[in-house]
Amino acid sequence: MLEVTDLTKHYGSLVAVDDLSFRLERGDFATLLGPSGCGKSTTLHIIAGLLEPTDGQVRLRDEDVTTLPPNERNIGLVFQHSALFPHMTVEENLRFGLRLQEFDGDHDDQIDRFLNLVQMAEYGDHKPTELSGGQQRRISLARALAYEPDILLLDEPLTGLDRVLREDMRNEIRKIQEEVGVTTLHVTHDQTEALSMSDRIIVLDEGEKQQEGGPTELYEKP
């Protein structure tokens, strides 16, 4: 579904991502785990088409998308900095995403379906500022899923939420992901989060892959 090959990104003399390769099969929930500055965001931004790699390739559904602009890749984004549009209602936020991605199909139906999925059906007319932090995350997720992306990219999606809510949201995100069946690449520096959410973890340090495997494989070795 997603194949990243020999990906490299230089910022001047700094090597932010160093010859990174990995692949995700359909329906996988994988996490890039590593400390701040290890190249997680850079990798996601390159996959999303928001940043050009210095070298390497990104293939999505067997198509080389390395040089395609973001709107020609069918990718769902939930980024720390990709907030909801504050002047639009919840429903308008979802509708905007569907239009932007030129979703083929009934937009009203999709909005209903995905607001229901994140248990926010009652909130279509609300403005984002009227919602709690957790509710805003759910709407961001619904907006990213509504146009049925080939892959969902989650960049530290739980940052800024309190501990209890973070634990609830981990389970909730995973439940929704499984229900929709969307292939997901998640990024975090939080080991607990990575372990509790992922089918597979790719450990990064200084732009290089250190290890890759299932949560038990990686952390329960003698």
Ligand code: ADP
């Ligand atoms: P992470 O998401 O793991 O925190 P980043 O991908 O944001 O890591 O950053 C990887 C490295 O690249 C860091 O050393 C960071 O300071 C550097 N970096 C990120 N973006 C830029 C940029 N636009 N210009 C220069 N250096 C950058």
Ligand code: ADP
């Ligand atoms: P994130 O990890 O979510 O990208 P950051 O605060 O690390 O958040 O980065 C915010 C923005 O600043 C990003 O667009 C990133 O590319 C850029 N950035 C990060 N590190 C540097 C750096 N050393 N020099 C220039 N820009 C940077």
